[in-house]
Structure formats: C-alpha cells, structure tokens
Amino acid sequence: MKMVFRAGILTSGKRIGLVLLLLSALCACGYELVKEKGIFGGDIALLSVPIFKNITYEPHASLYVTDAFSRELLSTGLFKMDREGTDGYLEGTIREIRMVPNTLNKDGLVIEKKVNMTLDLVLVGKDGRTIRRWSLVDEEAYRTDAINSEDYNKRYALQKVSARMARRFCATILVDY
Numbered sequence: 001m002k003m004v005f006r007a008g009i010l011t012s013g014k015r016i017g018l019v020l021l022l023l024s025a026l027c028a029c030g031y032e033l034v035k036e037k038g039i040f041g042g043d044i045a046l047l048s049v050p051i052f053k054n055i056t057y058e059p060h061a062s063l064y065v066t067d068a069f070s071r072e073l074l075s076t077g078l079f080k081m082d083r084e085g086t087d088g089y090l091e092g093t094i095r096e097i098r099m100v101p102n103t104l105n106k107d108g109l110v111i112e113k114k115v116n117m118t119l120d121l122v123l124v125g126k127d128g129r130t131i132r133r134w135s136l137v138d139e140e141a142y143r144t145d146a147i148n149s150e151d152y153n154k155r156y157a158l159q160k161v162s163a164r165m166a167r168r169f170c171a172t173i174l175v176d177y
Contacts, residue, residue, distance in 0.1 A: 039078065039173060044087040044125070047079040052092035052119075058158070061094055065119065065162045072166035076174065088131065091122045099154070102141050111145040115157045119165060134172070136165045 049070045054062035069092065073079050096118040103112035121134040142157035144150045 044123070044131075045079060046082055046086045047073060048083050048086040048089035049073065049081065050083075050089060050091065052094055054094045056094055056097040058094075058097040060155075061097055061117075061158055064155075064159050065092065065094060065117075065165070068159070068162035068166040069169065072163070072170045076170050078174075086126060088123060088125045091124055093120045094118075095120055097158075105145070109145075111143065112141055113144050113154075114139050114141045115154065115161060117158070117161050117165070121169065134169065136169060138165050138168075140164075 049066060052062045052066045052069075069090065070081060073090070074081055094117065096116070098116045099113050100116065101110045101112075102114040103110070105111045116139045117137070119136045121136065123131040123133075125131050138161045140157040140161045142150075142153040144153065
C-alpha cells in the first residue's frame with residue numbers, strides 16, 4: 001500500500017467546518033466587559049458637569065475646559081449627562097493660566113509662548129459629600145510671530161490643553177474605579 005499525502009488540499013467537509021469555525025469566532029465578539037454603568041459600582045452613572053469656575057483673567061477658558069470634559073466623559077460610555085436628578089456632579093475650578101515666553105528669535109523677540117493651566121476637580125455625590133479631588137497641570141506651546149494669528153493660536157492651545165487634561169482625567173477614572 002502506498003500512501004500519498006497531499007498538502008494544501010482540504011476536502012469540502014473540512015472547508016465547511018473551517019468556515020463555520022471562523023464565522024462563529026467573528027460573531028461571538030459581543031461581550032460587554034463592564035456590567036454596570038458609572039463608577040463606584042454604578043453609584044454614579046448620571047453625572048452633571050456645570051460650567052467650570054474661572055478665577056483667572058483669561059476670558060472664555062471655562063467654556064473650552066467644560067466642553068472638553070463633557071465630551072470626554074460622554075465618550076467613555078460610563079455616564080449619562082444631565083442637569084437634574086443626577087447621582088453626582090463634577091465641579092471644576094481653573095486655578096491658573098499663565099502665558100510664558102518659550103522661544104526667542106535672534107533679535108530677542110518672542111516667537112513662541114507656552115500656556116500653563118492648573119485645574120482643580122471635585123467629584124461630589126448627590127448628598128453633597130465630596131467623593132474625590134484631583135489637581136491637573138498641563139502646558140502647550142503656541143506661535144506668536146504672526147500678530148494676526150496669535151490670538152487664534154492661543155485659543156487653539158487652550159483647547160488642546162483642555163482636551164488633553166480631560167483625556168487624562170477620564171483615563172484616571174477608568175483605572176481607579
């Protein structure tokens with residue numbers, strides 16, 4: 001008796017079995033890792049984010065920061081956002097915004113500045129007790145050499161810093177709870 005092995009040829013039964021195995025593996029990826037929404041075992045699932053307090057001299061900074069945090073918290077999928085009947089709220093205070101020279105040209109004129117932002121956050125429960133406090137600091141450089149675009153660049157840098165701080169805050173919440 002002579003045995004011949006053919007490599008690479010599957011019978012039709014094996015092909016059908018392989019296709020069914022692949023389809024079942026692709027269709028079975030609908031697991032939900034988090035059973036409850038929110039944090040603290042689902043105690044805080046409906047969150048309110050009022051406009052952050054701005055105790056600096058930088059106008060409109062509270063709008064950029066509040067918008068960034070609201071978007072990022074919503075995108076995690078852990079919270080629903082509402083103003084009434086909430087389980088808790090996130091109170092934020094913009095403590096400091098500083099614009100410092102970062103780069104000078106050969107004539108000694110500032111061509112790049114750095115915006116430094118300090119933010120304090122407090123998570124408050126529906127009963128009014130403080131659950132947790134955070135303090136975040138971040139910075140971003142922006143160009144100032146074109147006088148017409150300096151204000152726009154500064155606003156864009158504030159938005160970038162706000163978004164980065166919000167992402168970092170949400171990552172902290174996801175890791176801690």
